[in-house]
Amino acid sequence: MKKNKVVVLEERVPQLKQQRRQKANRRLVGYIVLFFMLILCIIYFQSPLSNIQSIEVKGNKHISDKEIIELSGLTNRTSFWKVKDEIIEKKMSSHPEIASAQLQKHFPNKIILLIKERKRVAYISDKQKFLPVLENGVVLTDVQGVVPNDAPILVNWKEGEDIQEMVAQLTELPSHVLNAISEIHHTPTKHDHYHLTVFMNDGYEVSATVRNFAKKMSLYPSIVSQLDRNVKGVIHLEVSNYFKAYPADNEKKEGDDNEEDTR
Structure with a gap:
């Protein structure tokens, strides 16, 4: 009985082999990019780059920007990602002349403090x-x-x-x-x-x-x-x-x- 001959498809169709190699290369590139992104994120979160760089105060008339920022406790050494909105707003609202306070975060490292003073x-x-x-x-x-x-x-x-x-x-x-x-x-x-x-x-x-x-x-x-x-x-x-x-x-x-x- 005559044995069936095994046909190697890649040899018959070289394009399939090329496509498989390209797919593997793309997957490898994806892994490398993801790895470097993780490294960059770790560096960002562990470095001063993640700290607050800008604090803007709006809505105040009688209370100075400096006093409000001091009330908030925020500095350029505070991590942008560790800012707790409710805690900061409560600190600012402790001032007798402040009726309400709101904190807004603007990526990557800007904070805006919205103040409503009592009349x-x-x-x-x-x-x-x-x-x-x-x-x-x-x-x-x-x-x-x-x-x-x-x-x-x-x-x-x-x-x-x-x-x-x-x-x-x-x-x-x-x-x-x-x-x-x-x-x-x-x-x-x-x-x-x-x-x-x-x-x-x-x-x-x-x-x-x-x-x-x-x-x-x-x-x-x-x-x-x-x-x-x-x-x-x-x-x-x-x-x-x-x-x-x-x-x-x-x-x-x-x-x-x-x-x-x-x-």
Whole structure:
């Protein structure tokens, strides 16, 4: 019986052998690339290359970038991959003036700190310093060189229930009305412990009370729009709303003369 002849396919079809060799070469190249990528990753994670290179602070107005970064505890020696968002955000939010904080990571090594500050609704005049009063009623005492240019100054007020109620009223005011106020003096009377005198940036004076201050002061723009801007005086907002102009210079002089005559 005649034996069947074995045919070597690679010899008959050389292209199959070439394709197998190319496939093996590609697999080898893939393994080599993967090996070097692993080496590079190890070097990256174990070297300063993985540390934070840039920290940017956004949203802050009164707190300096430096202070916020110090609060976060982040430095250029901190590994980008070891930053715990929740822990850092909690650290920054411990500042009394920070309402909320958010951390964003941007590959390969940039950190952005997004800050939302609590609004300063007033400043307390304390000797030769101005202490910021936040929207939650907290008075910042550890501040230096504050210039009150974004909120009214509270004069003759003491920390306590009265000022807390005043702050609550200020937080309800529209920003354009709040920014129009220069000073708020606590001027209690025999009949109204909560009476106050307000000096406006446009030269008018307002006589009001704490209890309904926000509601009454919201009418201020419409009241002023009906007045002669060349005639200044007192806008009364206690019970009924009315305007009383300051005495003219000659009337004031006559009043002074009469007062002197009666002495």
